[in-house]
Amino acid sequence: MTVIAGILSFIFWGKLNGVREGAIIAALLVGFIARLFGKHLEFMRKFIIDDIEECVEEALN
Numbered sequence: 001m002t003v004i005a006g007i008l009s010f011i012f013w014g015k016l017n018g019v020r021e022g023a024i025i026a027a028l029l030v031g032f033i034a035r036l037f038g039k040h041l042e043f044m045r046k047f048i049i050d051d052i053e054e055c056v057e058e059a060l061n
Contacts, residue, residue: 002027 002023009017 002019005023006016006019009015009019
């Protein structure tokens with residue numbers, strides 16, 4: 001999204017406007033933090049998938 005924001009900034013204003021270092025750092029850190037939490041919360045996947053499968057079975061019946 002940061003890249004899209006940069007491209008749209010050039011299209012509409014002709015310069016990089018509104019996308020600064022904070023947006024780029026946030027874009028990089030969000031992926032890192034999401035992977036970190038994903039690894040630590042992997043055990044919950046079983047509970048979530050079981051709940052979804054139960055809902056699908058109920059909806060089909």
